[in-house]
Amino acid sequence: MIGRSRATPSGRSPEVVLTELLRDQQARFAELDTGLPPAVLPPPGDVVVVGDGPGGEAAGVVTQHSWPAGSAPLLWSAAEVTELHPVLGHSGRRGADRLLAEWPGRVPARVRAAADSAAVVTWPSRDVAAARAFLDHGLVPLAVLAVRRPGPLAGVLDRDPGLEVRPAGEDDLEGCVELAMHEIAYSSMVGGSVLRPDAEAVKRTALRERWARGEPIFLAERDGRLVGLLECGLTEATPGSWLAGLLPTGRWGYVNCASVLPGHRGRGVGHALVAAALPALQPPGVRGTYLYYNPPNPVSSVFWPRHGYRPLWTLWEVRPAAALR
Structure with missing residues (x-):
């Protein structure tokens, strides 16, 4: 019924x-x-x-x-x-x-x-x-909801020798929270995100839970300062699950949060983060990767299609x- x-x-x-x-x-x-x-x-x-x-x-x-x-x-x-x-x-x-x-x-x-x-x-x-x-x-x-087929990134950007990309550790928690809050604040202006009073505490808890599940988080660092964050994960679209109504059945990588500090955008930080994360998101047998972005966002609506992601579902609201x- x-x-x-x-x-x-x-x-x-x-x-x-x-x-x-x-x-x-x-x-x-x-x-x-x-x-x-x-x-x-x-x-x-x-x-x-x-x-x-x-x-x-x-x-x-x-x-x-x-x-x-x-x-x-x-x-x-x-x-x-x-x-x-x-x-x-x-x-x-x-x-x-x-x-x-x-x-x-x-x-x-x-x-x-x-x-x-x-x-x-x-x-x-x-x-x-x-x-x-x-x-x-x-x-x-x-x-x-945008999807990308497995495979390497198209094109190669000149690597900034002063930029380091590495996996995040739990001692990076506060730096990750700061970067995530920049993303929420920006997205609240151009999408559905809401900058709520308890957002920082909620995000801190969510990051701790992501580490507990062993999901990958990558950081970009320039001159000793954290300038970029990419939270990722792997999940299954199984028959009967909510995700199976959106994606073909199988294993999928996903990007949960991508953030680059103001003043460092457009300088290859996001590209370097995605390049570092893709191997972890594309183990053998994976169907692809997916993420959500906001079409009104003048940054993400350009960045993600350039990196091979194309809209599959639109959330009208x-x-x-x-x-x-």
């Missing part, structure tokens, strides 16, 4: 409509982008079905969740989130538009009333027909959720 639902115009149950449209959506995704995994059923929630007849129906599931104070997602997310999981089949822009028009009526009053709230939908980046509908309803492309139209 997907979750709470209402009667459909065709008289078929919403769950039946979702299942039927999912087959069409899987075919549509395969046409859009061969890098996408097969489309999966949305998580449990409030089922919405709009339109009728072959090619005219669209469906989706609306979910709500809250992030508690002090949790790491609050560094990049609103506290109250309503999320739409569309199953458009082949209905395209028209189906997306109808579904989005129904969405505000399914958002709980507590979410609509919250200033720290967001409406979010994640959709394949290459589906420009749906993108037009998202824009028309007030959503903006605030982040993308509007804050507060009441601004959804």
Whole structure:
């Protein structure tokens, strides 16, 4: 059972409509982008079905969740989130538009009333027909999930002899926190990050946990000063996991945080960090690497494509959720 639902115009149950449209959506995704995994059923929630007849129906599931104070997602997310999981089949822009028009009526009053709230939908980046509908309803492309195939970096930059890149140790904790805070502050101006009062403490805890898991962290140092940070990891997209709905099944490397100090950007620090990290992120059998960046960010939106990353999914968002139209 997907979750709470209402009667459909065709008289078929919403769950039946979702299942039927999912087959069409899987075919549509395969046409859009061969890098996408097969489309999966949305998580449990409030089922919405709009339109009728072959090619005219669209469906989706609306979910709500809250992030508690002090949790790491609050560094990049609103506290109250309503999320739409569309199953458009082949209905395209028209189906997306109808579904989005129904969405505000399914958002709980507590979410609509919250200033720290967001409406979010994640959709394949290459589906420009749906993108037009998202824009028309007030959503903006605030982040993308970008992927890179395994392989060496294209091109070689002249290495700055004064720049050293090395793995970070636990005695580098405070330096890593300082660099991470620069990234959060910058991203809060051009993306979804939020510079919250407890951000430094939350980031310090997250870094300690990353070391405990044995995940790689790299630092760039120039003239004895830390100037760059790259937090990385390895994970599995397994059937049934949240990641399997976004990436093909298998092992993936990922970049969690990249930060270069102001005044040192554009001088090869980021390139040197990525070059050092890629061997650790590409063990034998890995499917590739992925990361999130903000399209409005004038630095990362240029840097990551130059290093072989291309958008796979776009996260469309509007804050507060009441601004959804």
